[in-house]
Amino acid sequence: MTKKLQLDHIAKIEGHARLNVKIEDGEVKEARMEVFESPRFFEAIVVGRSYEEIASMTSRICGICGPSHTTCCLQAIEKAFDVKVSQQTKLLRELLNIGGWIQSHALHLFFLALPDYVGGTSVLDLPARYSKHVKRGLMLKKLGNDIVTVIGGRDVHPMTAVPGGFSKLPTESKLQWLLQELKERKQEFVEAAAFWQKLKYPKFERKTEYFSLQKKNSYPLIDGHIRCFGEKCIQTKNYPRHFKEYLEPYSTAKFAVAEGKSYMVGPLARLNLNYKELSYNAKRALKTKTPIQNPFYNNVAQAVEMVWCVDRAIQILENLKLKDEQRPEIKPKAGRGYATVEAPRGLLFHEYKFNKSGCVLDSNIIVPTAQNLRQIEDDIKLLLPGILKLKKEKIVDQLEKLIRAYDPCISCSTHFLEVEGLP
Amino acid sequence: MAKPKVGVWSFTGCEGCQVEMLNCPEIMDLLDKVKVMRFPILEERDEKGKYDICFVEGAITTKEEEEKLKDVRKRTNFLVALGTCATYGGIPSIKNFLDEKKVEKTVYRNTSYLHSEKAEPLEKFIKVDYNMRGCPPDKDEFVRVFKDLLLEKKPKEPDFPVCVECRKKENPCLLEQGHFCLGPVTHGGCDAVCPSNEVMCHGCRGPLKDANIKREIEIFEKKGATSEDLKRILIKFAGEKFRTCDL
Structure with a gap:
């Protein structure tokens, strides 16, 4: 499996991204997302490690979406060893990931993306009238932290989720306290969504493929089949066959395409494919008709998803009858295990090959941002001709705003973007 | 009095340390008391000039990072290594113990334009004024150190093992139960958060200066740890330090 790979995923793109654009006679010839982040070789360092420790290691891929990596890794392990986890475990994992989504979406919306829409260079110098929104963002983020802490033991790199x-x-x-908090704060999430819905987004529509998990009668989170518009389901085990990864000489992050074409994963993809599974409040929060083809609306999708998160968390907590239960016994065996979850930024795939004592022989991890990179480049090629007449700063602003709307793994969305090649 | 100039720098890591900084409930009040010169997760502003305090997260993995770090040191009065990658190399440092070329080939087919050095702690290249250990660092410790620095007081690093706080919380001893818990030899100050959640200590805060690692290894061996187990346990967050004695 790994031999087929051409790109390292583990080198997240956070950090040093550069956009390189080539324009000839007013025509955009090339748009490159160049990523210089130092690779950390996660797929290699888990080799030789026991199934008992790799989830805590892969959590360290990302300080924002640790719960997603942990859960995906655990489910891949359980798949490899035919371990069936209890309903209670599934629900608690859902809660953990809901907390993770809230942490991540709130951070992105209120700390990273907000200045793009209301002015100011960062959250630290926003116009004063927006300070209440930042305060609200902090409060929502704290609630995400609280969920992850109660379920996972800690707000960054939670440790209680283990195989089985x-x-x-x-x-x-603590669960009761959480339920109370969520009920009390619910309206804040609705208001936050209304705020994001009301902001002015650039007019920019394009068609592309959207992929997300899909599950009967529920909005996708930690399980389901992979689906795109008009396509039949893709089985998780076939994921690497449909989504080809490759390396560009200009980037240490991997790129991915589906059947040779760019595609989008993440909140907007999930929303477009699963609108009818949203909760009542989340549906009401969304004032735009789906499918939405404007990538800037990824921000709106995040805000709407946060409303769903709270509704779903309340639903789980109200029905959860917590009982002490034995974890299923895990008997390692040789073989492969794979899993997909919806991380805050979209489809995440983990696959491991184990030896008979449960040590990793081989691994493959495909992160959401790598899947969106080609789409970002393609969007830039479409967006740019329409704004070329603007001043250079305006063009840069617009491009940065577009890239950030995708919420590419954190620091990329905040690091200063050098745009080369503009006239 | 002019507000102290504070900068946050990020090298190779998961950026979870910066996230944890933002997770401190009092963070906005604290940032209000200083002049934030740069904070990469939020913004990239002025990189020039002198800094009173810098927090530096991430391991150093390339020559460029090394140069940048040395430059930051020169311009900084008090420099805090933030988190385990910065203090020990962290999880990325596991690759230091593997064949680099083989590692690169595992994830990249064509490695000709790829260059990666070992993942090293800041201290390998510069003088660090405070090591804020932990993956992630502890929020209370961060707030305490930040406040101390605002008061121009030299903050003190915790110098007791994880077991101290673990016992205070009356947790059942995981080592006694047969787990290869690194609590006895690892820097405390994390409120024993892992053992309190029935997860053994993986040593993310690194070994204490006088820790008897040899004795700990003997205990693990008595409990059935093979040499492969020992390598896995010790080479994780702070491999270079934990492996001071030969296995």
Whole structure:
């Protein structure tokens, strides 16, 4: 499997991204997202490690979406060893990932993307009238942190999710407290969504493929089949066959295409494919008709998803009858295991090959941002001709705004973007 | 009095340390008391000039990062290594113990335009004024150090093992239960958060200066750890330090 790979995923694109654009006679010839982030070789460092420790290691791929990596890794392990986890474990994992989505979406919306829409260079110098929105953002983020802490033991790199279940269950009283908090703060999420819906987005529509998980009667989170418009389901095990990764000489991040074409994953893709599975409040929060073809609306999709997160978390907590249960026994065996989850930024895939004692022989991890990179480049090629007449700063602003709307792994979305090749 | 100039720098890591900084409930009040010169997760502003305090996250993995770090040191009065990657190399440093070329080939087919050095802690290249260990660092420790620095007081690094806080919380001892828990030899100050959640200590805060790692290894061996197990356990967050004694 790994032999087919041409790109390292693990080198996240956060950090040093550069956009290189080539324009000839007013025509955009080339748009390159160049990523210089130092590779960390996660797929290699897990080799030789026991199934018991790799989830805590892969969590360290990302300080924002640790819960997604942990859950995806655990589900791949369980698949390899035919471990069936309890319903309670599934629900607690859902909660953990809901917390993760809220943490990530709130951070992106209120700390990173907001200045793009209301002015100011960063959240630290926003126009004063927006300070209440930042405060609200902080509060929403804290609620995400609280969920992850109660379920996972800590807000960054939570540690209680282990193969087969949880090392320690949350206490009933903490779950009750969480439920109370969520109910009290619910309206804030609705208002935040209304705020994001009301902001002015650049007019920019294009058609592309959207991929996300899909599951009967539920909005996708930690399981389901992979689906795109008009396509039949793609089985998780076939993921690497449909989504080809490759390396560009100008980037240390991997790129991915589906059947040779760019595609989009993440909140907007999920929303477009699963609108009818949103909760009542989340549906009401969305004032735009789906499918939405404007990538800037990824921000709106995030805000709407946060409303769904709260509704779903409340639903789980109200029905959860926590019981002490034995984790299923895990008997390692030789073989492969794979899993997909919806990380905050979209489809995440983990695959491991184990030896008979449960040590990793080989691994393959495909992260959402790598899948969006080609789409970002293609969008830039479409967006640019329409704005070329603007001043250079305006063009740069617009391009940065577009790239950030994708919420590419964190620091990329905040690092200063050098645009080369503009006239 | 002019507000102290504070900068945050990020090298190779997951950026979870910066996220944890933002997760401190009092962070906005703290940032209000200083002049934030740069904070990459939020913005990239002025990189020039002198800094009173810098927090530096991530391991150093390339020559360019090394040069940048040395430059930051020159311009900084008090420099804090933030998190385990910065203090010990962290999870990325596992590759230091593997064949570099083989590692690169595992993930990249064509490695001709790829260059990666070992993942090293800041201290390998510069003098660090405070090591804020932990993956992620502890929020309370961050706030304490930040406040100390605002008061121009030299912050003190915790110098007791994880076991101290673990016992205070009356947790059952995971080592006694047969787990290869690194609590006895690892820097405390994390409120024993992992053992309190029934997960053994993986040593993310690195070994104490006088830790008897040899004795700990003997205990693990008595409990059935093979030499392969020992390598895996010790080479994780702070491999270079934990492996001071031969296996």
